[in-house]
Amino acid sequence: xxxxxxxxxxxxxxxxxxxxxxxxxxxxxxxxxxxxxxxxxxxxxxxxxxxxxxxxxxxxxxxxxxxxxxxxxxxxxxxxxxxxxxxxxxxxxxxxxxxxxxxxxxxxxxxxxxxxxxxxxxxxxxxxxxxxxxxxxxxxxxxxxxxxxxxxxxxxxxxxxxxxxxxxxxxxxxxxxxxxxxxxxxxxxxxxxxxxxxxxxxxxxxxxxxxxxxxxxxxxxxxxxxxxxxxxxxxxxxxxxxxxxxxxxxxxxxxxxxxxxxxxxxxxxxxxxxxxxxxxxxxxxxxxxxxxxxxxxxxxxxxxxxxxxxxxxxxxxxxxxxxxxxxxxxxxxxxxxxxxxxxxxxxxxxxxxxxxxxxxxx
Amino acid sequence: xxxxxxxxxxxxxxxxxxxxxxxxxxxxxxxxxxxxxxxxxxxxxxxxxxxxxxxxxxxxxxxxxxxxxxxxxxxxxxxxxxxxxxxxxxxxxxxxxxxxxxxxxxxxxxxxxxxxxxxxxxxxxxxxxxxxxxxxxxxxxxxxxxxxxxxxxxxxxxxxxxxxxxxxxxxxxxxxxxxxxxxxxxxxxxxxxxxxxxxxxxxxxxxxxxxxxxxxxxxxxxxxxxxxxxxxxxxxxxxxxxxxxxxxxxxxxxxxxxxxxxxxxxxxxxxxxxxxxxxxxxxxxxxxxxxxxxxxxxxxxxxxxxxxxxxxxxxxxxxxxxxxxxxxxxxxxxxxxxxxx
Numbered sequence: 043x044x045x046x047x048x049x050x051x052x053x054x055x056x057x058x059x060x061x062x063x064x065x066x067x068x069x070x071x072x073x074x075x076x077x078x079x080x081x082x083x084x085x086x087x088x089x090x091x092x093x094x095x096x097x098x099x100x101x102x103x104x105x106x107x108x109x110x111x112x113x114x115x116x117x118x119x120x121x122x123x124x125x126x127x128x129x130x131x132x133x134x135x136x137x138x139x140x141x142x143x144x145x146x147x148x149x150x151x152x153x154x155x156x157x158x159x160x161x162x163x164x165x166x167x168x169x170x171x172x173x174x175x176x177x178x179x180x181x182x183x184x185x186x187x188x189x190x191x192x193x194x195x196x197x198x199x200x201x202x203x204x205x206x207x208x209x210x211x212x213x214x215x216x217x218x219x220x221x222x223x224x225x226x227x228x229x230x231x232x233x234x235x236x237x238x239x240x241x242x243x244x245x246x247x248x249x250x251x252x253x254x255x256x257x258x259x260x261x262x263x264x265x266x267x268x269x270x271x272x273x274x275x276x277x278x279x280x281x282x283x284x285x286x287x288x289x290x291x292x293x294x295x296x297x298x299x300x301x302x303x304x305x306x307x308x309x310x311x312x313x314x315x316x317x318x319x320x321x322x323x324x325x326x327x328x329x330x331x332x333x334x335x336x337x338x339x340x341x342x343x344x345x346x347x348x349x350x351x352x353x354x355x356x357x358x359x360x361x362x363x364x365x366x367x368x369x370x371x372x373x374x375x376x377x378x379x380x381x382x383x384x385x386x387x388x389x390x391x392x393x394x395x396x397x398x399x400x401x402x403x404x
Numbered sequence: 405x406x407x408x409x410x411x412x413x414x415x416x417x418x419x420x421x422x423x424x425x426x427x428x429x430x431x432x433x434x435x436x437x438x439x440x441x442x443x444x445x446x447x448x449x450x451x452x453x454x455x456x457x458x459x460x461x462x463x464x465x466x467x468x469x470x471x472x473x474x475x476x477x478x479x480x481x482x483x484x485x486x487x488x489x490x491x492x493x494x495x496x497x498x499x500x501x502x503x504x505x506x507x508x509x510x511x512x513x514x515x516x517x518x519x520x521x522x523x524x525x526x527x528x529x530x531x532x533x534x535x536x537x538x539x540x541x542x543x544x545x546x547x548x549x550x551x552x553x554x555x556x557x558x559x560x561x562x563x564x565x566x567x568x569x570x571x572x573x574x575x576x577x578x579x580x581x582x583x584x585x586x587x588x589x590x591x592x593x594x595x596x597x598x599x600x601x602x603x604x605x606x607x608x609x610x611x612x613x614x615x616x617x618x619x620x621x622x623x624x625x626x627x628x629x630x631x632x633x634x635x636x637x638x639x640x641x642x643x644x645x646x647x648x649x650x651x652x653x654x655x656x657x658x659x660x661x662x663x664x665x666x667x668x669x670x671x672x673x674x675x676x677x678x679x680x681x682x683x684x685x686x687x688x689x690x691x692x693x694x695x696x697x698x699x700x701x702x703x704x705x706x707x708x709x710x711x712x713x714x715x716x717x718x719x720x721x722x723x724x725x726x727x728x729x730x731x732x733x734x735x736x737x738x739x740x741x742x743x744x745x
Contacts, residue, residue: 075544082548087560094564179437182735183728189642190727192649192696195720198704286639290632333592336553340646343553347654363559364655364679371560375552382551 069391076383083379084119087372088112115372124373136373139358145247146220147355150342153273154280158338161277162284163327169285170292171315181285188282193341197275197348219351220249220272222264234258241353249353272349279341280334287330288323295319295326325393332389335382438736444729452506459503466503466688468494481714488714490695492676492702493688497695497714501722504690508726511579511691512641518583519640520633523590528626530591531598532617543595546588554585555647562681578683582647586640593632601628634738638731645723648683648693649700655679657701695719 092111096103103111118124124136169181219241227233236244236256243252250269253262295301296319304314343356351357359374456463472479472494479489487497530542552560561581601607607624615623656677676687676698684691696719703715 079544079548079551082544083551086549086552090560090564182731186638186728186731187724189639190645190724191720192642192646194650194653195696195700195716198700283639286635290635333550336551337643340553340555340643344646344650347650359556360650360654363556363681364651371556371563375556375560378553378556379551386547386551 065391065394068394072387072390076387079383080376080379081116084116084376085112087375088115091372119373119376140355140373140377142242142247143353143355143358146241146249146351146353147342147346149220149248149250150269150272150276150346150351150354153269154276154342155338157273158277158280158284159331162281162288165281166285166288166327167292167315167320167323170289171296171311171319182289185282185285188278189286191279192344193275193279194344194348196278197272197345200271200275201349219349219353220265220268221253222261226264241351243353247353268349272345272351275348276338276342276345279345280338283334283337283341284330287334288327291323291326291330292319295323298322325396328389328393328396332386332393335385336378339378339382434736434740437732438740441729441732441736444725445733448505448509448726448729451502452509455502455506463503463506464685464689466493466495466500466690468688469496470494472496478712478715480712487718490699490702490715492698497699497718500690500695501692501719504692504695504722507575507690508692511575512644512726512730514576514579515582515586515644516637516640518580519586519590520637522583522587523636524594524626524630524633526587527591527594528598528621528629531595531600531629532602532621532625534599534602539595542591546591549585550588550592552585554582554643555650557585558582558647558683559651559681562683566681574685575683582644586643590633590636590640593636594629597629597632598625601625604628631738631741634734634741637734638727641727641730645693645696648691649697651679651682652676652694652697653701654697656698692719692722696723 088111092115093108122137127134127136127139165181169178172178221237221241221243224233227237234256236252238244241249243249245255246252250262250265253259253265300322301314301318304318305311309318339356343359346354346356347360362371362374472489472491474491476491478491479485481488485496485498487501489495490497490500493500526542526546530539533539549557558578558581562578565577602625607620610620610624678684678687684694696716699715699719703712
């Protein structure tokens with residue numbers, strides 16, 4: 043309780059405490075840098091795609107011409123003026139095509155990322171913490187193996203081994219994508235009206251949700267099964283990528299002063315790991331999670347291509363690239379860059395917000 | 405001239421003389437894994453050197469034997485063909501992988517050299533210059549590069565260059581492009597370590613004793629920031645073979661508009677073809693990733709069947725065993741460096 047005497051002598055005002063000012067300043071700087079990074083990516087794309095094509099047509103432009111062309115491409119990218127798609131069965135604007143394809147990939151990611159995180163978090167913590175070669179060495183070897191096995195090979199083998207036997211229960215052969223195969227539908231009188239050409243579903247575009255909305259329980263069960271199997275393949279490969287980074291983080295955490303101090307006071311190893319190290323390593327884990335998202339996308343794209351997810355973004359990407367068409371790549375990479383940079387920004391801020399060191403400083 | 409303090413990794417501070425390489429090697433042997441990895445790498449190196457001699461007449465083209473091409477039944481592993489036959493190519497798989505070894509070793513060595521060289525140098529400069537202009541530029545460029553998935557970046561750059569060169573731009577450029585794509589991850593990890601090292605007492609002492617920034621960087625920061633690179637290099641092998649294998653696999657097997665995919669034994673077969681923007685100079689080029697991509701496509705052509713397992717298992721083993729060998733050597737070097745056994 044404050045006494046009258048204390049009230050008469052106010053506290054010195056030399057260091058006013060503004061708890062969130064450092065965080066806000068950091069957040070503003072990060073938000074401001076995002077458009078600059080996006081512009082840089084677009085510049086790299088422009089230099090790699092547009093400039094060589096002018097040389098190929100023997101019509102190199104002046105510096106001002108290139109500058110104007112770059113400005114126009116930036117405006118086009120940001121306004122969604124991405125041109126007309128002429129790929130697979132589509133003759134539509136690219137924005138519409140992408141809108142068709144994104145939900146299926148999001149459905150897969152929503153299953154794959156939690157599965158990967160549920161495996162990667164405890165495995166990385168335990169392997170990084172344990173100094174016993176009996177645990178650490180096999181874990182390192184297995185994850186290196188996981189990283190070296192191309193995911194499309196794993197996906198193809200899983201598809202061949204698991205799908206063709208397991209999904210036989212659903213009479214769903216051959217097995218493709220996140221909805222039952224065309225033969226499955228044809229055996230039951232054809233496709234329902236809510237499934238469009240190239241396996242795009244309506245109204246949401248998420249196959250599982252749309253099946254549930256239309257009370258197509260068997261379709262939903264098959265979609266869920268297929269999603270889980272694909273998500274597991276994605277998770278296997280992604281855990282290997284995540285583990286290498288995360289293990290070294292836990293290694294360095296285990297040597298921190300507060301951990302060593304707690305250990306010397308007799309705190310149990312289990313408590314040290316799950317209550318102290320896990321907490322302080324969480325922000326770094328989140329950052330690794332954000333920084334490895336481009337690698338995650340590659341993994342998911344390859345799995346989508348291996349499992350022939352016809353309505354998936356990865357399938358579309360592989361189809362575009364192998365058809366040799368360059369035009370769709372620029373908006374595609376722009377979208378990916380936007381996604382990755384935004385994701386990195388959110389995770390970066392989240393990591394900083396939950397960092398115990400930052401919280402203590404506030 | 406004042407004597408600079410010695411960093412911890414290079415001997416105890418104040419010690420009369422720094423232990424030599426041989427002495428340190430004897431004091432902290434790198435472990436069994438290192439020797440196993442080294443032995444495996446020696447086998448690969450021997451295979452590469454012998455391949456240069458054996459296939460010297462035509463090192464970059466797989467010799468095709470039409471007697472092994474379907475409709476003849478695919479030949480599995482036997483005494484005559486230890487790894488079996490890849491029917492679409494019409495080649496003995498053992499011979500094809502052997503012939504590919506020098507190309508792949510050179511490819512990986514070149515890419516990792518650029519990756520590690522640029523990553524270490526730029527990462528160390530950024531970490532040492534934390535908060536400065538150089539740090540800002542390197543971090544900004546690295547972070548911006550890192551958002552583009554490697555396989556798309558390779559395709560984009562190759563597509564552009566193919567348009568200018570009006571033909572294949574080849575493996576040397578692939579090495580440079582891939583090295584440039586991989587450096588940001590390495591630089592980021594080195595930067596984090598360099599930041600920590602830059603605040604160590606021995607660096608402060610070196611600075612106080614009048615050592616120039618360049619000397620501090622090269623003598624103290626860089627050698628003590630190399631740990632993360634040794635962990636990163638084996639992982640960086642994976643995307644190289646992924647890119648080399650994934651596109652031939654997809655193009656030959658899955659792509660709408662790609663070459664027709666016909667099952668084996670059905671009287672027709674896959675003719676090896678390269679996707680657009682491929683770094684390989686020809687469709688008969690010996691390369692592990694290409695053989696893996698094509699073998700996966702051809703070997704898993706029968707639903708639910710693993711009858712043609714050798715077509716993808718042996719190329720896969722060539723890549724995985726090589727990656728594990730590099731991983732074991734790097735882990736051993738890291739343990740030896742920090743004395744953590």
